[in-house]
Amino acid sequence: MAVSWRAAALFFSALLAVACGDFGSSMPGAPVKADMNDPGLKSALQLAVAEHNKRSGGEFYSKVSRVIQAQKQIVAGIKYIFSVKMAYTVCRKTAVKKRCAINRNKKLAKPFICDFEVWSQPWLNKSSVVKSSCKN
Helix, strand or coil: CHHHHHHHHHHHHHHHHHHHHHHHHHCCCCCEECCCCCHHHHHHHHHHHHHHHHHCCCCEEEEEEEEEEEEEEECCCEEEEEEEEEEEEEEECCCCCCCCCECCCHHHHCCEEEEEEEEEEHHHCEEEEEEEEEEC
16 A cells, blocks of 8 residues: 555656646746836836945945846835846046936946846835845
8 A cells, every 4th residue: 555655646746747847837926927018117227236336445326327127026016036247337436426327338338247136015115125246
C-alpha cells in the first residue's frame, strides 16, 4: 500500500511541476508585464527615481535612460517592479531642478542599472519604495 501512495504522490508532484512550468506566468498573484502607458506605473517609477536621487551621494541628478523591464503584481495593493538603465544628467543637485538631459559625455553620464520596487495602495493614497538597489 505504501508503494502505491508513493507512486501517486510522485505522479501528482510531476503533474504539478509540468502545470506550473506551462502556466506559471499566468498564476494569480504572479508578476506580469506592465504597460508603460499605465499612469500608476509612470507615477511609481517617478517616485523611485526621486527617492534614488534624494538618497544617492552623487553631485548630479540621475535619470532613466531605458526601461529594461517593468512588471506589476497584485499584493494588498499593486507592487510595481522595475529594472532600469540610469545615467547622470547635466543638472547639479544644488541647482534649481529643471528638465535635465542625460550628459552626452559617456564618462560623465556613467550609466548604471537599478532595480526598484514600489508598493502602491491607491485607496489609501499611499505609495512607498520598498526596494532600491543599483550597480555599475
